[in-house]
Amino acid sequence: MSENKQHIEKLTAKLYDSLTKQVPDIYLNGDKQHRIYGNLNLSFAYIEGESMIMAIKDLAVSSGSACTSASLEPSYVLKALGVDEELAHTSIRFGIGKFTTEEEIDFAIKTILNSIEKLRSLSPLWEMAQEGIDLKSIQWETH
Amino acid sequence: MAYSEKLLDHYNNPQNVGSLDKKQKNVGTGLVGAPACGDVMKLQIEVNDEGTIDKACFKTFGCGSAIASSSLVTELIKGKTLEDAQKIKNTDIAKELSLPPVKIHCSVLAEDAIKAAITDYQNKQSENNE
Numbered sequence: 001m002s003e004n005k006q007h008i009e010k011l012t013a014k015l016y017d018s019l020t021k022q023v024p025d026i027y028l029n030g031d032k033q034h035r036i037y038g039n040l041n042l043s044f045a046y047i048e049g050e051s052m053i054m055a056i057k058d059l060a061v062s063s064g065s066a067c068t069s070a071s072l073e074p075s076y077v078l079k080a081l082g083v084d085e086e087l088a089h090t091s092i093r094f095g096i097g098k099f100t101t102e103e104e105i106d107f108a109i110k111t112i113l114n115s116i117e118k119l120r121s122l123s124p125l126w127e128m129a130q131e132g133i134d135l136k137s138i139q140w141e142t143h
Numbered sequence: 144m145a146y147s148e149k150l151l152d153h154y155n156n157p158q159n160v161g162s163l164d165k166k167q168k169n170v171g172t173g174l175v176g177a178p179a180c181g182d183v184m185k186l187q188i189e190v191n192d193e194g195t196i197d198k199a200c201f202k203t204f205g206c207g208s209a210i211a212s213s214s215l216v217t218e219l220i221k222g223k224t225l226e227d228a229q230k231i232k233n234t235d236i237a238k239e240l241s242l243p244p245v246k247i248h249c250s251v252l253a254e255d256a257i258k259a260a261i262t263d264y265q266n267k268q269s270e271n272n273e
Binding site: 122 | 154157160162174175176177178179180181182183184185202203204205206207209210255259
């Protein structure tokens with residue numbers, strides 16, 4: 001059991017560290033220490049969750065949290081965790097288990113980084129953030 | 144989510160992604176939606192002296208349907224007069240992409256984006272004439 005735990009923790013850390021070191025504005029949802037090992041719930045700012053899932057289609061992941069994976073609503077779990085509403089739709093849940101291999105993690109890292117680049121180049125929010133605009137200050141026109 | 148081939152094509156090869164200079168007099172910018180809703184579209188048009196849309200480009204924060212809808216819209220409005228572009232309805236977009244019912248709102252937002260871009264362009268023309 002402890003071998004599984006070590007294996008899973010190592011791969012989870014690798015995924016998290018590789019992504020956050022190479023790309024800005026990725027946030028971990030929930031406490032870093034007090035969480036079930038193998039669960040990585042990340043918010044990729046300026047990229048909507050479903051478009052991310054489509055971009056990383058070779059990886060089985062879900063948006064929001066497990067309980068809301070079939071729904072389009074942002075997760076009430078993430079909301080309770082204090083995730084900002086601007087980030088509510090940008091979260092992806094990765095699950096790593098005892099059968100996950102390091103090669104798969106390396107593949108995942110590469111795939112995710114490519115997707116982030118592609119989707120941020122498509123994102124008006126990323127563009128505005130790069131221009132130094134505070135997204136919270138904007139009066140959004142909604143229905 | 145089962146998406147149509149056309150939708151997937153627009154998602155994988157989005158058309159006219161980018162930005163125009165919003166300070167230019169003949170550029171209209173429409174920014175609709177909200178991050179808290181998970182959908183934001185920025186649509187820009189460059190209008191020539193004849194009142195025809197010469198260039199159109201977009202950037203979208205949203206799901207596959209939102210990206211596809213806005214990409215399609217840039218193709219639909221290019222070469223049209225402002226009057227004709229105003230006539231584009233969300234149902235045209237939804238039909239072309241075979242949007243699932245739960246994603247129809249993406250086409251509604253895309254239609255709003257067209258109107259917002261045109262309104263912005265027209266406001267700029269009347270500002271300059273004052």
